[in-house]
Amino acid sequence: MRIAFIVWEFPVLSETFVLNQITGLIDRGHQVDIYAHIQGNTTQVHPDVNQYQLLERTYYIPTIPRNLIGRLFKGIQLFHASRQKNPELVWRSLNFFKHGSRAASLWLLYAITPLLDKEPYDIIHAQFGTDGLTGLSLREAGAIQGKLITTFRGYDISTYVKEKGAGVYRQLFQKGDFFLANCEFFRQAAIQIGCDPARIKVHGSGIDCSRFRFTVRQPSPDGVIRIVTVGRLVEKKGIEYSIRAIAELLKTHPTLEYNIVGDGKLRQPLQRLIDTLGVGDRIKLLGQKSQQALIEILDRSHIFVAPCVTARDGNQDAPVNVLKEAMAMGLPVVSTHHGGIPELVEDGISGFLVPERDVAALGDRIGYLIEHPERWSEMGQAGRTYIETHYDINQLNDRLVELYQQVLEVPQDFEGDRSQAAGVSPSSWLLASSFFFPPSSP
Template identity: 30%
Template structure:
């Protein structure tokens, strides 16, 4: 069964395009390849100086919803007033819920997302043929999808990933799940958490982020020389990536007399702190920080690396990764990997079989894992081969996106869980969360 070409699926994204979200662009491209017509609604233009080459191949139209309320005050007010006059019975209960939640959470987030939803419905939707919405990330973008569904009766689904799941107040997350046609998440660990939030029987599916196995593939073996082995780590410079732990581990490896060169690729708010720590630990000669890169640029570093490491950790507020895409990329390249046993990472890495896992926040254990791979090249080669086989088996992008396509096709063909019905009775349960409910990132 092929997609109905009369139907357009609206993709609601927090920002587009974003260098750190290649998995979303890859998903869009593969859905288009399968015949789906998409329209992207982005809540922000990140304005990043670099974009992946793959973005240029996306055929979907892109509509940007204003993100700064006061800058676009009159546009927001005009759209909301017009929609209120057109659909007062739907608009007022939804507005009341958004306003009261924002007041109780002492955050403008929910009312802002509601205003964006009304803007989308009034000003953007009429010019499209969108019949279903799919949001990426369960906080802001799905809040917009939730209110759009309330205001129009159009069905929605969403993909949940990491921080958006664990930093969100359970009451609103539960309601979003129950009103969705389906929910996709990228790890079994996440799926079990979402089922605990929403209850057994909720339409939550685990679909791993896939990898382009033709692009990310093992490089030919480099000729032997006297150059030190290259250690690679890639990620945003934020606490959950554990880069301070990695630097302390590298210091211990250095103290044991092992030669290496480490490239740490990324960018973010911790960059100055990390560079200072690297200097304090005496790592300037063997550790280099490189800026954010496109996939094409990053491939060159994967090809020269001898091993890959990422010291992921769970933060005190619950923030964490799911399965970092860079781990999947590194394993697809045939690199031996060392990471931590948190969240969904053990679903990718089986320690001693296709990589090594160590406890989080433990520089000594991470140093031991890195040292093991540096000292035992035959073991590193075996783990690298097994890692590639694991990715081929479970993380093939084309195969995994087909599963999402099947879910979307079923949702469009049979919108049984229409999100606009019975909404006027929803707010009472959500509003009973009370003043002491945790602040939700919406």
């Protein structure tokens, strides 16, 4: 199969769930091209990016100047350069009678640039709901051909819907071919705003368990209990609450060590909180780490904490991959009743779940694990078994190929019933505002 992945940014060190699907499909003999709005950090990448030479398969939408004059001047240059390759498509991209402000703003002219000389695809897989809007726009302009599948992963079905309104995906639900959600929690969220329940399935984000060696957790000879959190330093990760919980626990367990791996806009506020609480010698912000460095940190740790919360803008998490990686390595976990996490962590079996933002409950469950190291082994083994059963990337990639094949078997006239060209409706103008400067992935 010829498969196009549409993403916001590539490569992204934290989005191993996208990378695992790409490499899995390539290993199975399929051709995968990647279309991204922006280029990510290419100096610190996952090893698979280089091993599979993925940057050679990646095509980027030219940067769209926010300044109207600059946008127009660059658009004229793109028009003349692109017209030589595919004049019919270039002219269609400027048809604002059909495509509304997507064309009038020149977004469509910029967006078709990487697709001017591409053959049709069997599958177009948009990795977030917002990418599905991009894929739909490009397909309706005739820039890309193929069955359109959209995955909902978190931000796109929580914050984005809250910002844009419940109708933001109305046209996508009508004209897209199939939909996936990375957990049942987000599948239900999509159904609630209009997705046909018969055309959306749960397809979890998998990990390669062979890369995460299971270890029976035991207290260290030096008496230090090492606790770790991994995640972007943003509100929905709830790291403020774990810092406060650990700071309180340090009063009775002074040998604790708490390492926080990740970076983000809350780094300075979190560091100030650590300094204010006077625990800078025991709680460390380690910044972003490579995959191998992260594995080494997890390997030295005893307890994993994921204190996720629903952000004020509505942003919520799915069963996050790094939590799966920690469980695969045998770490007992403490997390929250949040988003899709209860679908991953079995309360009392592989770890504990507490209410969001409940510092006391968080501290109580972490404290229990500190004082009962004999539970680490059974919880760690339960977590490893659950990950192997439900989130093995090889099994999930086999299922993904099967799903692609099933979507391809749907008669073309069925797709046509849902894909009649529409005029410029009020909802299309709403979509156009997100097309011009689509939001970044969560």
